[in-house]
Structure formats: C-alpha cells, structure tokens
Amino acid sequence: MNVKLFPVLTIAVLGGALSGCSMAPRYERPAAPVADSYPALPAIAGNTPSAAPQGKAAYDTGWRDYFTDPRLQQLIAAALEHNRDLRTAALRVEEARALYDVQSADRLPNVNANVSEARSRTPAALSPSGKAVVGQRADAGLVIPAFELDFFGRVKSLSDAALASYLATDEARVAAQLTVVAETAKAYYTERALAEQAALAQRTYDARAKTYGLTQQRLEAGASSRLDLRSNETLMETARAAALTLARQRAQAANALALLVGEPVPASGAGTLSALLSDPALDAMSALPEGLPSDLLARRPDIRAAEQRLLAANANIGAARAAFFPRISLTAALGSASPTFGGLFDGGSGTWSFTPQLVLPVFAAGRNQANLSLAETRKHIAVADYEKTIQAAFRDVADALAARTYLGSQVTAQRAIQEAQAERLKLLTLRFENGVASSLDVLDAQRELFSAEQSLVQARLLRTTSAIDLYKALGGGVK
Incomplete structure (x- = not known):
C-alpha cells in the first residue's frame, strides 16, 4: 500500500518544490520623488535658523520619553488601550492575518478523513439476473482533494499578496497608534491652553466689571461722563463674551479628548499650558534631529504600509x-x-x-488578459499612492521644521508685546491718575493688553502642537 502511494507523495513534494517559482515582476522600490534634503529657511526679522540639533531620533524615542507630563502619560496610555479606532485597526490586522492564513493554506494539500456507507436497490427490470438487487458498500480512508501543483507560482503569488496586505494592515495599525498618541497630546494641551485663556478672560471680566461699577458711581456723582461709562461697558461685555466663548471651546476640547481616550476623563487638576511647558521644556520637545528625507522610508509606518500595498499589487x-x-x-x-x-x-x-488533472486555458473571452491589465493598473495606482505618501511625509516634516524655526522667536516676540503692553497700561494708569492722560487711553491699553495675553497663550500652543507634529512626522516611536 505504501508503494502504491509513492507516486502521490512524489508528485506532491515535486509540486511543493516547484511552487517556489513565481511569475511576478522583480520588485524594485520606486525612487523617492522628493529632494535629497529639506528646504533651507531664510532668516526673517532677525531670526537666524539654528543648526540641526543632535540627539536621539524621533523613531527611537518612545512616547513616554517624549511626553514627560505624568497626567498626559496616563491619558495616552488609556487612549492606546481604549480608543475605538485603534480597536478597529487591531481587528483589521487580525482579519488580514486570517485572510493570509486562508490563502497560504492552499500551498499545502488538504487531507480529509472519509468514512461512508452507501446502499442502493436495482429493480428486477434493470438487473442482469432478472431479480431485484440490493447493493451495499462501505469506504474509509484519506483523501487529498484537488491539490494544485503550483508549477507557475499562481498560488504562491496569491499567498505573497495576502502576506503583503497583512503587513500593510499591521503598519496601518502602527500609524494609527502614532496618530492617537499625537492627537491625544495635542487635545490635552489645547484643553489646557483654552483653560488658561478662559481663566484670563474671567479675571479680566471681573476687573472690568468692578471698574464699570466704579465708573457708574462716578457718573452718578458727576465725576465722569456717559462716554466713559459706555466705553467701560464695552470692554466689560467684550471680556464677558470672550470668557463665554473660551468656556465653550474648552468644554468641546475636553469632549474631544474624552473621545480620543475612549473613556470619561476626570476633571483636570493639571496646571496651565504656560506652567506645563516653559520655554526650556518646549526647546527640549523641539530638539529632534530631522535626518534626511530618505530616512522617512524606514521610519514612517504609513510609508511602509504603502510599500507593502505596492508589493501586494506586484505579487x-x-x-x-x-x-x-x-x-x-x-x-x-x-x-x-x-x-x-x-x-x-x-x-x-x-x-x-x-487522478491528476490538467486544465489548459483555450478561450476565456479575454478574461485572463483583462485580469492581467487590471493587476498591472492596480500596481501603477499603488506606485502613485506610494509616491504621494512619501511626498506628504516630506511636506509634514518640512512644515514642522519651518514651525520649529520661527515659532520659538514668535513666542519670544509675543511675550515682549505682552510685557510692553502691561508696562504701557501701568504708565497710562499713572498718567490718568495725575490728570495727564484720558480714560479712553487707559481703556485702549487694557484692551491691547488683554489681546496680547491671549495671543501669547495661543503662540505657546502653536509651538507645542508644532513640536508634536514634528515628532509624528519623523515617525516617532509608539513604544
């Protein structure tokens, strides 16, 4: 019995050996359609771009090392565990892995155990003996059903395509993790900035409401004019409107953070954005070496995913x-x-x-040629998608580098404006008390100071989010 099975095993082994052949085109990675270096940035308004910082690359910097605020670390950890988009991405990986396992199973023969019994009755009119006959048969054994001997690599190519699709899905999961890390950090700092701006607006409103009340008393005593009263009222209501707007925006930012984290976020006990991120802290966050554009091919998970999709199309x-x-x-x-x-x-x-079987395609009404044209077209689409992904990554890094170059000086300039406005208000208040300046000058200085204080917080937030964007653009680690 073993001798009779020898041809079966021989052909199965031979088919498995020949299945290593493939008719897929030899893969060559397309050239990166970007410059060899990032754009040089000019010096503007006394700001001279500094040399590229030296240190650990973003790809080798885990998010816990990059984001050192304990509360933010807790939020990011919760987001990585509970975020529904990440759950979906993880399930997509499992789905792709299962599809790959199904496809790769075709490269080995299926062996089924079969036990059956059949009974049949042949009527007398059809029986050679002229008598009704009842037949019975029992069978048991192992069956290899329709195993394709992959001489031309069709099954192997389909398996390679499924593997590349699985790897692309896994890279997409890593990219989704990096996005969740970055977006959680940005949502956290945005909420803190809005909380600081809202508190500033509330303090300003309280101060102006007090001034308005004093002006109203002075008007009743004949020591002030209705113009002063209405000017103070305008400033008070402006601060009130700003406080309400910022309170709404902060609540919405907290809701966005809760959605990213995937569970309710307790009321924040963290400090203001300015307290959380001093200038040295922002300098440290921004000090990431950008490397060369070619480094992105290995660092960015979205680029690696696009290349795996290209490999699948090639297979x-x-x-x-x-x-x-x-x-x-x-x-x-x-x-x-x-x-x-x-x-x-x-x-x-x-x-x-x-039972060996050979099927030779003779006429398929152009189906095979159409399928080949479709596969080749999809590869061209995958090449274009791969190149576009590289270009988008190059732009992300270039934008973040431009922000790093200029936003630090912008924050410094905005701080100087705020300090100058505070000093201007102080001097005008003294002049008003001495009868030299008018109350309208003081009110104008108050308005300008409030605007400068709000702009300083916004500039700090922009610098913070740009540092996060740079970390993400350079393929920051999700370890």
Whole structure:
C-alpha cells in the first residue's frame, strides 16, 4: 500500500518544490520623488535658523520619553488601550492575518478523513439476473482533494499578496497608534491652553466689571461722563463674551479628548499650558534631529504600509500571468472498501486512486488578459499612492521644521508685546491718575493688553502642537 502511494507523495513534494517559482515582476522600490534634503529657511526679522540639533531620533524615542507630563502619560496610555479606532485597526490586522492564513493554506494539500456507507436497490427490470438487487458498500480512508501543483507560482503569488496586505494592515495599525498618541497630546494641551485663556478672560471680566461699577458711581456723582461709562461697558461685555466663548471651546476640547481616550476623563487638576511647558521644556520637545528625507522610508509606518500595498499589487501580477498557463491539480485517495463496515480493514480490502488533472486555458473571452491589465493598473495606482505618501511625509516634516524655526522667536516676540503692553497700561494708569492722560487711553491699553495675553497663550500652543507634529512626522516611536 505504501508503494502504491509513492507516486502521490512524489508528485506532491515535486509540486511543493516547484511552487517556489513565481511569475511576478522583480520588485524594485520606486525612487523617492522628493529632494535629497529639506528646504533651507531664510532668516526673517532677525531670526537666524539654528543648526540641526543632535540627539536621539524621533523613531527611537518612545512616547513616554517624549511626553514627560505624568497626567498626559496616563491619558495616552488609556487612549492606546481604549480608543475605538485603534480597536478597529487591531481587528483589521487580525482579519488580514486570517485572510493570509486562508490563502497560504492552499500551498499545502488538504487531507480529509472519509468514512461512508452507501446502499442502493436495482429493480428486477434493470438487473442482469432478472431479480431485484440490493447493493451495499462501505469506504474509509484519506483523501487529498484537488491539490494544485503550483508549477507557475499562481498560488504562491496569491499567498505573497495576502502576506503583503497583512503587513500593510499591521503598519496601518502602527500609524494609527502614532496618530492617537499625537492627537491625544495635542487635545490635552489645547484643553489646557483654552483653560488658561478662559481663566484670563474671567479675571479680566471681573476687573472690568468692578471698574464699570466704579465708573457708574462716578457718573452718578458727576465725576465722569456717559462716554466713559459706555466705553467701560464695552470692554466689560467684550471680556464677558470672550470668557463665554473660551468656556465653550474648552468644554468641546475636553469632549474631544474624552473621545480620543475612549473613556470619561476626570476633571483636570493639571496646571496651565504656560506652567506645563516653559520655554526650556518646549526647546527640549523641539530638539529632534530631522535626518534626511530618505530616512522617512524606514521610519514612517504609513510609508511602509504603502510599500507593502505596492508589493501586494506586484505579487498579484504574478498570479494574473500564471493564469495563462496550464493548471495542474491532483486528487488522490488511500483507504479500504468492503460490502460491510465490519470488513473494512480485512486483508485485501485496500483501495487507492490517483487522478491528476490538467486544465489548459483555450478561450476565456479575454478574461485572463483583462485580469492581467487590471493587476498591472492596480500596481501603477499603488506606485502613485506610494509616491504621494512619501511626498506628504516630506511636506509634514518640512512644515514642522519651518514651525520649529520661527515659532520659538514668535513666542519670544509675543511675550515682549505682552510685557510692553502691561508696562504701557501701568504708565497710562499713572498718567490718568495725575490728570495727564484720558480714560479712553487707559481703556485702549487694557484692551491691547488683554489681546496680547491671549495671543501669547495661543503662540505657546502653536509651538507645542508644532513640536508634536514634528515628532509624528519623523515617525516617532509608539513604544
């Protein structure tokens, strides 16, 4: 029985060996459609771009090392665990892995155990003996059903495409993790900035409401004019409107943070944005070496995912080419047969069958050629997608580098404006008390100071989010 099975095993092994062949085109990574270096930035208004910082690359910097605020670390950890987009991305990976396992299973023969019994009755009119005959047969054995001997690599190409799709999905999961880390940090700092601005607006409103009340008393005493009263009222209501607007924006920012984290976020006990991120802290966050654009090919998970999709499209061309050639399959069985179950394993009951089959495509109404054209077109689409992903990554880094170059000086300039406005208000208040300046000058200085204070917080937030964007653009680690 083993001798009779030898041809079956030989052909199966030979088919497995030849399945290493592939008709897929030789893969060559497309050239990166970007410059060899990031754009040089000019000196503007006394700001001279500094030399590129030296240190650990973003890719090698885990998010816990980059974001050192304990509360933010807790929020990011919760987001990585509970965020629904990440759950979906993880399930997509499992789905892709299962599809790959299904496809790769076709590279090995399926072996089924089969036990069956059949009974049939032949009427007397059809029986050679002229009598009704009842037949009975029992079979048991192992069956290899229609195993394709992959001489031209069709099954291997389909398996390679499924593997590349699985790897692309896994890279997309990593990219989603990096996005969640960055967006959680940005939402956290945005909420803190809005909280600081709202508190500033509330303090300003309280001060102006007090001034308005004093002006109203002075008007009743004949020591002030209705113009002063209305001017103070305008400033008070402006601060009130700003406080209400910022309170609404802060609540919405807190809701956005809760959505990213994936669970309710307790009321924040953290400090203001200015307290959380002093200038040295922002300098440290921004001090990431940008490297060369070519480094992004290995660092950015979205680029790696795009290349895996390109590899999948390349492998599908091999499968489409193989469809033009004969398809050879094998069906084999080994077992025993008997008129009754009891005699299945008696001596002399052994059976075997060996059925090779060759299918040669003769006429398919252009189907195979259309499938090949479709596979080639999809590869061209994948190439374009890969190149666009690289270009988008290059722009992300270039934008973040431009922000790093100029936003630090912008924050410094905005702070100088705020300090100058505060000093201007102080001097005008003294002049007003001495009867030299008018109350309108003081009110104008108050308005300008409030605007400068709000702009300083906003500039700090822009610098913070730009540092986070740089970390993400350079493929920051999600370890």
